[in-house]
Amino acid sequence: MNNGDNTAIFSTDIGVIALNGSVKIKILDFLKTGCKSFDEIVQHTGKAKSTISVHLNDLKSQNLLEEAIDSKDKRKKVYYLRCQYVACSQEPGMKHYNEMLDLISSPDVHSFGCLKCLFHAIQYGFRAHGVNCDPIMRKIGNDIGNSLSNNITSQEPASILQEMLNFWENNDIGSFTILEDDPIKLAVNNFFDCRSIPIKEKTLCSFAQGVLEGVFRAKMGKECVMQMVCKCDDTCDHCIFQMIKL
CATH class of the missing domain: 3.30.1380.20 (Trafficking protein particle complex subunit 3)
Structure with a gap:
């Protein structure tokens, strides 16, 4: 995902939001795999706790993430996504898309299942055109x-x-x-x-x-x-x- 200064686009309940802050984007990328604690986010980003606290509050105010009480430790909070990551110019995936099209055009497509190959090709196609x-x-x-x-x-x-x-x-x-x-x-x-x-x-x-x-x-x-x-x-x-x- 985008770790530089390029813009990433996110879809929320209140509309589409574009971000160009690398730290915020890195936080949202980290939350793609599930809930994370404050300390985990700090460790992943390598930023100061005060900096991450500001970023988390900003992201929460934009409805991009939410916080909840940690079920394992009621004294702590965990954060999870409230948005969908829509697009980023750094993730084209054109190479994989073309490889998938080559597979579909070959006799090997029957050994994997044509419909399943088409299903995979659609996903690679989204990435090839800049959509995660x-x-x-x-x-x-x-x-x-x-x-x-x-x-x-x-x-x-x-x-x-x-x-x-x-x-x-x-x-x-x-x-x-x-x-x-x-x-x-x-x-x-x-x-x-x-x-x-x-x-x-x-x-x-x-x-x-x-x-x-x-x-x-x-x-x-x-x-x-x-x-x-x-x-x-x-x-x-x-x-x-x-x-x-x-």
Whole structure:
């Protein structure tokens, strides 16, 4: 994401906001993966606490982020996004887009599934034209997860997870492994064949994140964030998400 002085555009409940402050943009980028504490934000940005405090207040006043009490320590606060990152000129992704188009034009497209390749191409296409689709895909994932929850009858987390796993595998969505029960921690594998498509940059993590959040919010009746707890790239085998209840 943009760490320089270029403008990044964010969509909020009250309209579109353009930012050109590198620290603010870095903070919002850091919050893409989930809730972060004040100390984590300070450490990530390398700025003074007083500076970060001012930036957080500014971002909150613009409806770009929100704060909540840390469920693990009532004396502390955590911060999470209230906006969607729309565009930044430093993230074109044209190389990956062209690679995806080459794959679609080759006989290999049948081995991966034409519709899945088209789905990936659309995401790479957004990036190729300067649009970061991650927050949009997360929001769409939330809506899809909310709809998918109608196919799940359970209300308890363990039973919800088992029904989700069966549904994903039966419908060729992907699979996941339960790493921990409390808090819920999952390793999501090959979501919509994202590991099989021979393009280096992965784009579906935010979509999977949104789907999981949508299902859990609908079935448990509580706000939660599925925080990504590791960097996802072409060297890892799965995306790891951990639930944070708000």
